[in-house]
Amino acid sequence: MSTILSIAGRGIPVRGNDIDTDRIMPARYLKVVSFEGLEQHVFEDDRKTNRGPHPFGDMRYQDASVLVVNSNFGCGSSREHAPQGLARFGIKAMIGESFSEIFLGNCSVLGVPCFTADHATIDSLQSLIEHAPDTIVDANVETGVISAGPLRFQASMPTAVRDAFVQGKWDPTMMLLDKFDEVRGVAKHLPYVAGF
């Protein structure tokens, strides 16, 4: 599996705290048996119905690959359809104040690193992109350093998640299957598996 060391691309800012996965991917688009085509429905209701202009409907950001968000992004439903839609839209990394636990786990398994930084830093990055959408945002997974135009700051990521990207071990299935005897060993010693 490939290592993910850095991502560089144009940014797309989506402002607001507690943006839930129902908003990222409305439930009616979960009525599918594959993830194909979900990129068309990312933020569909926010784009079409609720709030007028939305970054995901704005031509200035159409080739963006780094999503910049505020706090608790991706809260609510565990639907992987939300990060799948974002990834298929072209998002390769996210930088935010914080991410919901389940969403972060889903992104990690898809090979989409999520960086965190404080409110003021995120706000200045969002403003920079809004004023100069052509700015290249460079996110270094190994060092956690984010550079964009005149901005340069240190972002964070849980160590285990960072190491998984850097070592190319972010898709866990093979690792989980690697020492299967140990799995059977743990199962055998669990009273409820053994029938008490």
Next chain:
Amino acid sequence: MADTLFHKVWNAHKVRTLPSGQTQLFIGLHLIHEVTSPQAFDMIRQHGWKVAFPERTVATIDHIVPTSSQRRPFLDVMAEEMTVALERNCKEFGIKLYLPDALEQGIVHVIGPQLGLTQPGMTIACGDSHTSTHGAFGAIAMGIGTSQVRDVLASQCLAVEPLKVRRIVVDGQLASGVYAKDVILTIIRTLGVQGGVGYAYEYGGTTLDAMSMDERMTICNMSIEGGARAGYVNPDDTTFAYLKGRKFAPSGAAWDKAVTWWRSMASDKNANYDDVVTLNAPSIEPTVTWGINPGQSVGVGERIPSNADPEALAYMGFDANMPIRGTKIDVAFIGSCTNGRISDIEEAARIVKGHKVAKHVKALMVPGSREVAQEAERRGLHQVFIDAGFEWRGAGCSMCLAMNPDKLEGRQVCASSSNRNFKGRQGSPTGRTLLMSPAMVAAAAITGEVADVREMLEAVPA
């Protein structure tokens, strides 16, 4: 050494530390449904993997199932296709599946406990964020995404990182008309929708000790709305009494051994926590959300805060300082994995009995499982709702997330016993949700507006 249930369960299920630094955690029970599993099975097939422990996965359909007629084939072509895909996948890999023709079918978080599949000391995963419900039994239960469903199918394990543990102590007696739903809405209002990120919530205190399993499930169910991926209550005699005699619960000599082990997994009295928060139960009011996340709530006697989030007010069409009581509703929905159990129906029926649903209100009563529906019907509770003008439906997730035909239209306002008031959650991109207890929904259905159920209960014998 004194320890928490979280750490005891974690350590008992830890296989090893992965090269990435994450924990490889064995999953004791895997629950799947039609929405978040089809792609996972495709990935298994693409790689030529097997399902490692097919007997440790149980499947049902709940999200897309229609509740008016559950006859196959479903009228909705995609709903039928998803059901057929689940049938095919379960058959191919030897997984037990409960479809609507089986009495066991229902919302995955209602049937797990009901069948005795959910037990103390287990790790439980499901591709659904409300998996935290099962923590009510003293299990560590987490919602996962579809790629992780694939991982559990392939290896019965997850690659995860441990959580911190916050103990939330609720002490004292709840007033009449105040329920578990009001407790969890108050907890989320107090700690915020982000407060639990990075934590598992351990709920305890005399209020929790006195609660039934149905009530504890309501509390644990909404842990995720407070940002906590998992929430649990330590197992006790109430837990064991609930489990005894259930289909998949241990029996005979195994029962006593099980109880001994379950007791040993509970948090020790002097265990250390990363954080402790205390709430006073008698001060909790019937609680109603006014905004677009479950932390935006007030007591029914309060006004919407003066500093309320402008985005939420604009979406809801409400003003700051407005009383929530008296807000006109269009739809009343009782059901969901939060509040679709028999005790919820029972309590709502007490309010509804002898009344009529307000003329302008469409009212739905959707049992959480077929067994819940049958039990209610056996006791004649369904007739109470039908006589009042409620629609009595088949089991499923229904209008909690509106993946079936049960949807809000336009800007309708729904008094709902479900768990999320997100924008567009109930099927209309502009629809509005007010979360509250089932009894409060019943009161709103009858009066046609947000009402204080305590006043209606005064007239009802306990």
